[in-house]
Amino acid sequence: MVYKVVDFFCGAGGFSEGFHQAGFEIIKAFDIWDPAIKTHNKNHPSAVPIATKADVQEISLLKDEEFEEVVPDSEVIIGSPPCVAFSNSNKSGKADKTLGITLLKSYLRIVARKMFKKDSILKYWILENVTNIEKYIQEEYTMEELGLSGNDILTVKNEYAGVYKMQYYSVPSTRKRYICGEFPAPVPVVTDDRLVTLQNVINSLGSPHSRENQMINDINFNTEMPGNLVTDHHYIKEIAEFEWKKAERQKQDKGYMGRMSFPENMEKPARTIMATMSGSSRESFILPIENNRYRYPTIREVATVMSFPIDYRFYGESDSVKYKLVGNAVPPKFSYALAKAINDEIPLNNNLNFKKKTFKEDEFVNLNGKKYAIKIEKKKNKKAKFKYHIPYMKINTYRTELLNSFNGEQVEWTVEIHKSQGKNAEVFRELPLKMSFLSDKELTIINNFSDVMSKRIVSFENLQESYRKTSTEKLEKRLIGPDELLSEVKRLIISKFEHYKGDVNIDSIQKEVPYKIVISYYILETIIKKID
Template sequence: MYKVVDFFCGGGGFSEGFKLAGFEIIVAIDKWQPAVTTHHANHPNADTRQDDVIRISNLPDEEFHELVLDSEVIIGSPPCTFFSNSNKSGKADKSLGVELIESYLRIVARKYIKKDSILKHWVLENVPNVFDYIKDKYTYKELGIDKEGTFQVKYPSSRVYNAKYFNVASNRKRYFCGNFPEPEEIIKDDSDVRTINNILSYIKEPNENLEEMIQDPNYDFKMKSKDIMDHHYIMEIADFEWKKAQRQKQDKGYMGRMSFPENFDKPSRTVMATMSCSSRESMIYPFIPDEERYRLPTVREIACLMSYPLDYRFYGKSKSIKYKLVGNSVPPKMSFAIAKAIAIAITNNLELPNKYQPIEFDDTKEDFKNLNGDIFHINIEKEKRPTAKFKYHIPYLIVNTFRVELTNKYSNFDNLNFKWNAEIHKSQGKTARTHVPKVDLNIINKEHKEVVKTFIKELQKKIYNANNFQNIYCQTDLKRKEENLFGPYELLDSIKFFIENNIDKKYYKENIHIKNENIEIPYIILMGYYILKESKKKFNKK
């Protein structure tokens, strides 16, 4: 049996794939205690340790080789948060992330150059953005090793792979590099990928069919439903949360629309390490559709989507820790494909275990928190802090990537002196532009002038001053609705409703040249901007 050492082992998804291919996991290292506990419980024969990879990589030779045992394969998943687009829009400091990657490479290189080394293959996994931060090769001296020559890092098989092509019901792209043969993608066409429905139809809804025997959706074994852990509970999402998530998903402005709730006829979106209720990345499932009630997926549901076996346990005292263990991991079936390719390369043959072997847990050693039966109360919305910032556009009014935004970002937040501005925004990223054209009523077509003037007067009757407008914005959705308060969201909604019900769709295609900006701007966008700008004249007064 060939041996594997796993660095940054997390909850053990990378190890699990190699175990399923018949490898023996002998050592696993992680700095986070819940990951160490989870890996040890699910891979009890491995020497799983809580330790620092940077420290290990710099140990003296004798101590280093005593800890990092000889193996035919080394695998590792350095933390990806430094390189993820979701971390400060991809602009987070990368220095520690690069140091962790180079520490892992230093470990692999030291095992390669050891006398009588048995190391044959190694793999590094991370998010696609990491590509630009890993060199094709390093000199040994760059890695802090006193040796001449270079260490090859990127091989022909090094590229971005998508888990959905390895029979994982998740659209999860990850970059793999290292010395390993290219794994075979099982799914050749997007029409054949596994969907959320393919998985959840097996394990049923939470709290249902508890006495029924459930077929694991990924492996050949069954469990009684009530014995499936971390599944039989409900985390319902509050109205104010799912409505915000819906707005972020379907009306982000410069980004494409996303399904709300999740489209069960497609693979899952990338499972994140955090399961928020009110962001664009939120994973939202229907709970009671007829009543517009929604829930978060259970830990077990996302674990199955990531291709973990039904009996795999995630050790954490809270659901957030368990979500993180799943979301940060390598899907076992993706790992299995790589392990299978390596096994064939080593032996020219592959002898897989005859049948999935259920995990035998020693409950006397580890205290497992099962979420089944837990009651999670719906979150209650709190008032926003007095200095809360606002930046949003007229909802669902985007023409050729132009949108009209209302913002308080130019306010004096220290002195609680608020100012509200209207702006026209176009596109995103490097091509993003902000326009504040000088326009008056003449920008409005003759046939629309009177109705626009009347509408602006109606709006101004509902607005008092800029500070009052800020105060209303800081109230909860429920209070604004119950007391019929008119704040930023209500203003933008009113403008959208007015345009939809008073302006023919043919005007959405009309452009107007703005001389002082030297740009063509859609007429309907200029109308929204003018209405917002005129309203601003009122609520910027004390």
């Protein structure tokens, strides 16, 4: 017997793929995004397209007869409702959850309708999502809570519900996901000393272009494929210097956040693949080329990190669409582990051998051979915001920040001392400081430095204008923008005030603040007052 599977919010088909590789039959899938539907159908071909464009909320509310026509009976239902609203990366986890909860309940409503109907064959169902969603899911739901009639109760958090770490299921990623529903526990297949690393992925695929005429190994499914047939890998998209430098700063000196590797740490499983490509953010996935040059990962690299088979194709018109298809997916190797647990519990005796893909000639956009121009830095808009601390100077969670704001068209620059983060965060501004611990010579140094800087900056407006200009233009004209100002203050601190260790008491806020933080605040405040 082969168990049938219906996949809701199917995306590119990662959840389906794991069950397919485990011998289950995917009979229906639903999503709202055209590239996802196309990708799912092309990788899981059948006489009648498996994936259909549909709104899951609308499906959940259909009348019984139409509902049964749209959603076929199956032994297994899987689903991964859109996770953007629940992700900690979206407004630090404070994004509006209304739509996310609506879609979550829609999925649970469908499960309940299939589970509690007469002669139901549904035996297992699984919900996958970001870890933060756990706080928004109840232990169980009454039919009334799901907008249904009857006295049944849907148990959502069984004994195996919880957060699972993908790397222990042979996924080359530290991605973590929350799983709940009705399912047997998936069995981890690797331990900490046997994890699949990013270096393993790079070694298996080879660098872009290097193995076009050789066989390429699929590290996830232990197979191989001629290099010229491996799609979306033989190209290089280089990251512009102004972008990767910004990413480096965000990763290694992001205010209250910890340091991240730059470029990526090859000796561990890869970080979570995001849905958005970026070369200039803390979340950017950056690989080295050579000679202080860096690139985006290829689509095949991120797909392999997510444990997709090497022959899986992503049907998007651009690399950014393909990247989103990969980043939003459920890793197939983890899905396979879930399916195998079901298979072993029955047991179904499914065919667990690797199942290759076959594709007809079609309109697939293969990125191989594509030439990407390096992005050119553009001037920032007139009201570009700035908020950053003195580079690489965080002491006991304290940092000195320079920031701008706008009163109509008028720009204003201010200085603040920040402490800690989250609920413990504190901000101090307009501090009446007594700098009696400084010598007359040191006060003269600060005064002379502030004179020089203020004459070069001239005004708030000029500081904003310098900020708007490109890195090249600022360098050629020796302009002082906010980044350059902070760097100059850092150099002054290192050269003249490095001997100040420990803290000084600030009476006005009743805090012990590191000397260097207080000195840097005083220097910036002095400059700001001179250009105001």
